[in-house]
Amino acid sequence: METERVILVGVETEENYKNFEESMIELKSLTKTANGEVVFSLTQRRPQVDRQTLIGKGKLEELAQLADAHEADLIIFNHELTPRQSQLIGDAVGIPVIDRVQLILDIFAMRARSKEGKLQVELAQLDYLLPRLVGQGKNMSRLGGGIGTRGPGETKLETDRRHIRNKITIIKRELKEVAAHRERTRQKRKDNQTFQIGLIGYTNAGKSTILNILTSAQTYEQDQLFATLDPLTKKWRLPEGFEVTVTDTVGFIQDLPTQLIDAFHSTLEESQGMDLLLHVVDASAENRQQHEETVLNLMNQLELGSLPMLTIYNKADKTDVDQFVPTLFPNVLISAKSSKGKERLIQAIKLAIMESLEPYSFSLQQTEGKILNRLKRETLLLSSDYEEETQSYLLKGFAQPDSYAIRQMN
Incomplete structure (x- = not known):
């Protein structure tokens, strides 16, 4: 997998100043995890983000120059971008722009292994992508290559609107079935106590x-x-x-x-x-x-x-x-x-x-070995002292109140 050259952008505002530095460090780690190489981090302090491009006009020009100078392949913003912001910034800098959300979704796409994991990632990606397809123009040509474009299992993300809507419906249906299966497994574990x-x-x-x-x-x-x-x-x-x-x-x-x-x-x-x-x-x-x-x-x-x-x-x-x-x-x-x-x-x-459990204490005849084995498995048995006089075991431990083994004793 080729490493991409990435510029990170963050705006420190009155709302996020407490966690801003930590968040930028985290963004760098996320980029590294997605196989990106951070070549520059651009930050700006403002009372609040610019409504159109998050960073001011001057900073946007500086970002375009930096992208050129560092031969960057991609710009990642540490904020969620609206479709309009994405488009305006992309047009101004001339290279693809993604945000923190797309980056995290991309990492999840790389990491998903199970059927459910892959379905959930793809659903999240498609939900995110759908409103961002309008007017993406040249940025769309990037899809199918690099950070922010990978689907689960490294497949290409489909970018046709109608296809995406159909796919979302199918995935939601499949996820319902998987969730029902998971619930049955969970219930089985509960029933087994x-x-x-x-x-x-x-x-x-x-x-x-x-x-x-x-x-x-x-x-x-x-x-x-x-x-x-x-x-x-x-x-x-x-x-x-x-x-x-x-x-x-x-x-x-x-x-x-x-x-x-x-x-x-x-x-x-x-x-x-x-x-x-x-x-x-x-x-x-x-x-x-x-x-x-x-x-x-x-x-x-x-x-x-x-x-x-x-x-x-x-x-x-x-x-x-x-x-x-x-x-x-x-x-x-x-x-x-x-x-x-x-x-x-x-x-x-x-x-x-x-x-989390309830304590128990009782005697068990030495002939009842089967129950003793079951208690060891199904309860936290802390001591089993053998008493010569009564030829029985004195058992002490902790169990779930409705434990089958304990019910056998009562």
Whole structure:
């Protein structure tokens, strides 16, 4: 895949000045993830963006000269552009112009693996593209090559309006079928009374690493934004034998395009049926609290705010542990890469699971081995002491109130 030479553009206003720098750094990382090389970053301070071209007239001329001087292939704005703005800026600078939303959609198109992931990305792309087809003129000739033009699986994005409308209808129908299938699978897990854990967090916080060390899932684990796109559910057996499922989800990001919240609703809805959420936070990130707020706000939008949650502050190896002050509770500070970190993580998760379950204590005859095995699998069995006098086991542990194994005992 060829690298494209990219100029980034951002306008700092009274509204966005607090997160402006962080947002520009993030835009650079996103561009790198999409295989672009940033050759220049142009920023401007204004009370508010220019309604027609976001940056002022003088800056627009400067941008055209910079594009020429740096032999840029593409300009990426750190703001969502209206179709009209896109057209005016593109005409003025003479090379293709895309915005942050198109860039993120492009990365999602590269990362989608499952059928549902690909359908959701394509739907979001087509919804975004449709109003932008009018008067695109020479910019349209770019479609089918480079950042902002890739469809899922690296196919070309179709640009015929009627075809797009038909395609949107077909995709929505297919997604309904996929969502119904997903709901059936989820219900099956619920009926089996499997304890379900969901991983959530800002993109690149280390969710896939944690899934891998718990379940040996071998998911794509890279220091990149949006390395994971499709939800992946794996079984994890705790040292005591208790079997749970762990689901990884797409990373959250500042100003996540609304098209993506809509498109990925069913993916993130996976998390609504969880018994426990593990919120993974990069402890070494400069804007850690901003990342936390972004995730918590999106969780509230998706009605996940009331679920039990353990915050995992990851990447302790990159931070000064003595100076570290957590903001969310309960929490655990670890480095997922170390064996000590893995032990601490498992202990913290075990405590969080116990908080979500109900304690039990009863005796079991030594002839009832089958039930004992089932209790080990389906409940968190902490001790099974054998008593000579009664020839029975005294069992203590934690279980879901309606657990089948516990019902057998009552």
